[in-house]
Amino acid sequence: MLDGVRILAWGTRHAVRLGATLLERAGAQVTFGGAQAAQGYDVIVVSSDVSSADERSVIAELKASATHIVCDITATGPQNARVGMRGSDAQIQAISGLMDTTGFAHGEPVHIGVPFTEISAALYACAAIAAAVRVKRLRGIVQNIDVTLFGCAASALTTFLPTAFAQGTVGRVGNRHPACAPWNAYATRDGWILICTSTEEQWRKIKDVASAPQLDDPRFASLRERVAHVDELDALIETWTSTLTTSECSQVCEQIGVAAGPIVSVEELSKEPNFRMRHADAAMQIDTQGIDGDTYKRVSIFNTARLTDDACAAPCTDREAAPHAGPLAGIKVVEIGQYTTAPLVGKHLAALGAEVVKIEPPDGEVARSWTPGQAGTSYFFALNNTDKQTIALDLKQQADRAYLSTLLADADVLVENLRPGALAKLGFDRDALGKINPRLIYCSISGFGIASAYPARPAFDTVIQAMGGLMDLTRSAGEPVKLGASGADILGGQAALLAIVACLAGPARQDGTFVEISMQDVAAWCALFASGNPERQGIAVACIDGHVWLESDEHADAAALAAHAKQARCSVLTRASAVAALAKAGVSAVPVARVHELIEDGDFLADVLSVARDANGAFWPVLKVPYRLSRTPARVRAVPGAPTRTASPLFATLAV
Missing domain, CATH: 3.30.1540.10 (formyl-coa transferase, domain 3)
Known part of the structure; x- marks a missing residue:
């Protein structure tokens, strides 16, 4: 993976600290320090928006020098109209619309109980760093990376943005799903x-x-x-x-x-059968010592192993790519995915330049038919499946399984989120995949993992949020509530993306790699970090046109914030007036944006939203990726049409 890569973590955001933990897990050598120690490192991870003026000057010099890969994780980015905003995780949840999707319809917007945007930014930043390391190794190009918490938050709204695209009003749904029932x-x-x-x-x-x-x-x-x-x-x-x-x-x-x-509390994770089986060391510490600031490090969000016990005869040779092609140009991916997790991985691999073939069932993925959409395809499906070639296969049929085998023989990556064992029952277990392609990176994403206390139990995002501690930390008037966004799905997909790109960033591969992602592992990792590293308090306060989010300093608690809101008479003011009134009183506040309001937000339109075309020339609203690589950028370009049965199974014939 990232063995031998030297990384300097220099920044105070949670995303920098979390990113350091993830990069170490991927094999990198990580050191915490300042600019004086910058020499001798391949990558420097910073958070310039919460740095001093002198530190920002040094960061600018490092970016201009082109001697290091510099990854800058900020709240809103260098070109955003809110540039310079030292936004906290909760404030970004508020202004991005993410907070307004969490909670019950009859209640207030709810702050997600884990620092979701910081965690998401850490995961995307590490994947982008791995991509940049690969480009440097293969092409000698050194570049900078910008990652924004705002972009990460907006990217998590794929369940809610379709309604906004259709000019509908997006509301909170509690523990329901806006497109599925029961x-x-x-x-x-x-x-x-x-x-x-x-x-x-x-x-x-x-x-x-x-x-x-x-x-x-x-x-x-x-x-x-x-x-x-x-x-x-x-x-x-x-x-x-x-x-x-x-x-x-x-x-x-x-x-x-x-x-x-069931809904599992963070403190009870150690007694949850699957968590205890997979993370005995962490469970023992929780039982004997409780949860501290480093407990989360005892939980791994991805596991890797050799695909088979048979060694390859020769190393895998990377295919040549143009100097400024995407970081994963020449990489070939097969995705057997549905809904969010595996499709999210495939979407980002494609944006980074890989050729991605998505295998769908004969009638197409179920999410295609969700509403709203256009031309028979849902906006939700379009958002999660950009830049892929889609093929319909019935894997219960021998001919179609043979077709898949031919695709896999020339692939670099297979990613799937089927129920554990489903692919093996079709004849594609790890040994079989190793025989088809000894150098394949095979990533399996599931709710509870391959080695699980629940080998037959299916899982969806909400169940994993409940069983991974996320709902316990996210409460409305004391009642557990899920993240409005599909948080467990999204974070699980991001963990898989990081693991895959880190594998591709390493030197020439000689053995195939098996990557296992348990969404419960990822959720528990997030919940344990949040429990051991509590955030500042805050409250959502009603105004005449919505809500504002008030955040405390180290001396103010929720009661004091409520008193400030009452004194400012927020309940009879607009959000904008309330923010101004509170600022005069020395209280930090931001408006809680509604998702449908983002369509008129200049920062969202400029930095997040984009437009793609399908094969018929129709335009679709899509999302840019929340990370920017300065010289080999990721690009979102096209929306796939209906799945087809291509005449040839060879990647070389597939248009991406």
């Missing part, structure tokens, strides 16, 4: 259980075990109808779950293949 937290005899469905088959299974005649009502006959009548649907589902214990309901859902699970 999907919620339901009361049981002894607590709560998260149940998530996304397909008609999963709906039929829940309907059968619930045995409520009312569920056959025409109001629930289609996904669109179920979403439209979700209040009535959830009440009927809860009449069933309330007759069972949480454990009994989890077991029933596992038996029928529907994602479900």
